Amino acid sequence: MNSEISTQIPTPLGELTLRLSSTPRGARLARRLTAQQLDAWGHPHGGDANDTAQHVVAELAANAVTHGRVPGRDFELRLLLLPGDTLRVEVSDARGDRRLRIVTDPEAEGGRGLVLVAVLARTWGVDEREVGKTVWAELPLAARKGPVG
Template sequence: MTTSPRQARRSTLPLPLADQTVLSFRFTASPRGARLARRLASCQMDAWGWPYGSPVHDAVELIVAELAANAVTHGLVAGRDAELRLSREDGWSVRVEVSDARGERLPEARDAGAGEDGGRGLLLVAALATAWGTAPRPGGVGKTVWAVVPAPGGTG
């Protein structure tokens, strides 16, 4: 029996598993890569016991979407990947980390003007997370933007 190319590709991705406490995934610094990071985070949250549509799941998914979009928009360096890291902490929170290659461009939460299309993403992150911030990218060039989301329940 042969496997389809889709099955072969799927097996190279990190699998969302309930028993793993950390999910780490490098993605291309592109809109497609950012969408994949959001989708993988969504699947991992479901595997951890916070199902699709639950408040914790949706908060983490939105934070990953915002941070990944910022990484590929403002942290882009040609030929360098971005990275997503999700970790369950103490069974009561989920830490989201998104790293990019532009350490000199630190994010700032600001209230965008009425005529601006963007600029509100970090305000959403701040509203959904108990804490957020930046740190140097571990083991590489760039920065990591992180957020901690309260996550009672689940299998964590």
């Protein structure tokens, strides 16, 4: 995690923001909607950019519903298509604990999701919000094959 990188976000070319239930079903829906939105932005299903975005969203959404869940509160998925062929993924949950565990023990049963995010993302981090936190990642995208919007 690189906390020294500015979280100033340039004006997005496209944006999707959704609130989803803090359940495994909500996490699966986040991944499916990401695939659909990336396809609409010209990064087709089965392409590297779409697959990478789905993996990152799956990991962050799974963490939000497993570790960041507060009963009765949803989590938020936000996708921003930024200039320079960059996708910013933000997953916000209601739990304010910013301590994220990156597990490197090969014998551990879980906890490798953030390692995957760190490998796939250009940069990532955690921001506080009024209620809870936002875990974000910025992914490089290949040139689009269709319209933006």
